[in-house]
Amino acid sequence: MNRFAELLDRLAYEPGRNNKLRLITGYFREVGDPDRGYALAALTGALSFKHAKPALIRDLIASRTDEVLFGLSYDYVGDLSETVALMWPKRVVYDNQSLLGHPSPPPSPARGEGAQRGAAQQTRFKTDSSLASDGRTSPTVPSPLAGEGQGGGHSGRDPNESIHPSNHNNPPPPTLTEVVTTLRTLGKTELPKQLERWLDELDETGRWALLKLVTGALRIGISARLAKTAAAALGDKDPHEVELIWPGLIPPYLDLFAWLEGRADKPVNRDPAPFRPVMLAHAIEDADFAALDPADYIAEWKWDGIRVQAVAGRDERGHVTARLYSRTGEDITGSFPDLVPSLRLPGAIDGELLILREGRVQSFNVLQQRLNRKVVSPKLIKEFPIHLRAYDLLGDDENDLRELPFAERRERLESFIKKLDDPRIDLSPTVPFASWEALTAARADPASAGAGEDADAVEGVMLKRRDAPYLPGRPKGQWWKWKRDPHIIDAVLMYAQRGHGKRSSYYSDYTFGVWTAGEGGDELVPVGKAYFGFTDEELLQIDRFVRRNTTEKFGPVRHVVHEGDKGLVLEVAFEGLQRSPRHKSGVAMRFPRISRLRWDKPPKEADRLETLERMLKAEAAEIEV
Amino acid sequence: MTRSDGNAAYIAGMRPQDILLPAAAGLCCKPGGFHIDPVRPVERAVITHGHSDHARAGHGAVLATQETLDMMRLRYGENFAGSTQAIRYGEEIRLGDVRVKFHPAGHVLGSAQIAVTCKETCIVASGDYKDASDPTCTPFELVPCDVFITEATFGLPVFRHGDAADEVRKLLASVALFPERAHLVGAYSLGKAQRVIKLLRQAGYDAPIYLHGAMETITHYYQSRGIELGELRPVKGVKKAALAGTITLAPPSATSDLWTRRFPDPVTAFASGWMRVRARARQRGVELPLVISDHADWDGLTATIGATGAGEIWVTHGQEDALVHWCRSKGLKAQPLDLVGYGDEEESETPVQGEAEA
């Protein structure tokens, strides 16, 4: 557990994707079965057990420490698991080695004068047996181990350990396997005692990881995909190969590691409804069109929804199992139970999840009400009816269609949807066009080019080569996305913060604002943050500007001059707008990025909050049903 | 119950506040006619150690260990004080009506606790101290006293610094895992940097270690005092590619600035007790936090306080509240001392001359 905790700790600080991979692969190489398998399960979210409530953790720490000291510590650290992990005191062991009120062992020879004085001190001190540091034994005697590590100095803290290091009775810390397998079977009433034992046995980082794990708060910025890629690297395999067999694997993945290390054959995926790694599109640039022949491509609308893979298959007994996966392979079936009955025909559909009301596609803001919900209530299902708009077919019953050209898959898809004949699943229409000019016109006005009333949910067009097989990843020249132009505003740079990793020496995170009427005239109110969209050269320019125009510093944040005639105007592009009580401005942007630096524009000519509020009104009406 | 009954021990002597009292310039000893670690120029200063928040220039006469005097000279130049007097550990001298004795504080090279005795009452001003092992300075010595003045930089129970050797092993494991990257270790240039280098050597790392320009003078001083640090090289002028797989020590302020662009995909490490708390490490953009502190941790503070046998504890610079609370809960008389001008040296370190171009 301590070694796994060390990995988590390191991953939490490492910003680079490749470096994260190296750390995880290094761990898999170094740690044996079954611990590494459970680690992979933890990183991919494949572990399941009942989580402990924070109240339980609070009770545990309250039984061990002073309330005031805990309060001050929690205020300082700001995170319950971390506070408890750091301040968890060792258990007081009262045995005949305990120094409380007992004659002292001879003073340390290692400390000369200081040590002798420490021993002399004994007579003055021994009557006060309450002087122990929070559950530790009395710190009164110099340790013969002076010089061993930090804190092993004169004071003989923890005398039971340091004076007789060989005969302490601490059991070894638990392995990750022990923790995971115990948690699976442990009754609720046994949990506190078990946690306490583990907390006694683990080091600080180990306790932190344990508490994060048992409270279900293990968020360390690692995707399941990344963890699987790291596993694949152990055997120099393509991560897609791991993805393909993944749904059939269970922790601790002994068969997977055996294959990766060349000790066994590849595990067979017996999952009736497996995930297939998705094919992604490149963003098209104006210059790309010259090299493309319209006749080679089929165009579809690009919907502003959630890309999903809806898979149904028959198990050994002939029963149909249906699953819904996100584009990264995460199983999200549980969030959309209302779609499952519609997935009756064995096959694998690639499509877009949307909300349809009275046959009309709603905006992404509406769909968002159904995302990240712990409980899917009947009310939610009724008010936000889910819909699947299909645009590709990867499998038809037992047949894998991915090798077929897109045009052929499209035909199969059309007949599959027809056969399915379900109101919740329909076909994403193609957009007929003869020239790029014609497609440009359609993209500019989807409503009159076939999208009709759904036009608001169209965020551009997709171009797919007729002869393209379904390839995992983002292959060159096969699929293109041609987004509608984003919303654009001119905002003023207000604060800048250092980036992370490679960017830690640059001010690369920007908070920008727009004008609004304040008490003393117009003032800027922050409306968003962006940390990409600019070129490397622009980053250098902004960084230089920030350094030369800082008005105040707060830790890593710099206030940058922002007045009517002094400051930097940023052209900010974004995809949508939402009302947000958490922001002072009352609005939050979706996917904001810096699209241009407007050195030419004085800040007073930047946009006003009213502009954003108008855009918001147009979108918000749809959410409130 | 009146407050005076706890002072039975002092009846033969004086009230402690008659001996030492916080004043605007720092801790003032009236009967001895001096200040301890004054933050403003005074006539006579007694100085615990060479960190710039404790050892300032411009005093009339300065009493300190030879190392502390040398460090002040290196930082401020020859004329940093009107006159100086060096004192050894264990040496006692009389100043006015008091006796002053220096004892090792284990904080950095030359650091001292100052025991001030007047009649039968002994007060120990411990300055900054640590009870943990440090191969670059004399170990902390426990001094029995009536009043113990303690720092509280890490005066919260969440601060428990483990074995520094383990942290250095973590650094070396990272160097082994990322041989194509440079490792940049932020460390305060007086004390911490030399300790980290020495720990690296003790862990068997024998490759040259690179130094930021601001580290060189003080590190060479440590070497001149007989502390073996192996081969050290200035990082200035070294080609980027040649820094792959190497370790460079730099002041904390340099590790998050333009200066780092000369390194290949640097891993930024930071050696500090603050690294115990994740939010602090993240706030600084540290990728490899190393919990190595030159101050006592919570267990060290509480253990030391208990072991001095002092019945009264004065708590200064840091998290006074928690430590005062702890003392009181153990039946000790305790109060925060409002001394301004002392901080955590890592937080207050300002760029040193030569750093920008180093």
Ligand SMILES: [Zn+2]
């Ligand atoms: Zn210091």
